[in-house]
Amino acid sequence: MLVGMLARPGEACTVPVFRYALERWPADRFEGVVFCSGKLTEGQEEILGAMVRAGEAEVAGVNMEVKRVDVAGVIPQKYRGLWKEQESFGAKTPWVVIRYPAGVSGEERRVMWAGGLESGEMK
Helix, strand or coil: CHHHHHCCCCCCCCCCHHHHHHHHCCCCCEEEEEEECCCCCHHHHHHHHHHHHHHHCCCCCCCEEEEEEECCCCCCHHHHHHHHHHHHCCCCCCEEEEECCCCCCCCCCCEEEEEECCCHHHC
8 A cells, every 4th residue: 555655657758659750760762663675865864863863862852762673684583573564554664663662561562653764754
């Protein structure tokens, strides 16, 4: 009884968990995959370079990691299924696929946007 009377009531944290998370946890990165077949034209290289620079920018970046995959050679296992899926939709190189970040449970990344490297959305 004496211990119960001397015990001090617990205090809750005043910062909500969601706010702490938004302010302190880094956001997961989107994945941009550029499928090409051999060399790109100068204009295409410029667009790809801009995507890479924007993804690597610390301030006001686009929170995206950009990968280049040459389908003329051996396609890495990680991207074979994705390229096969895009080909079934009529994709022609150079082709860009932007995927959402991987989920917490580790499920496969879903496609957010796909289109030609020279699409108006990419410029």
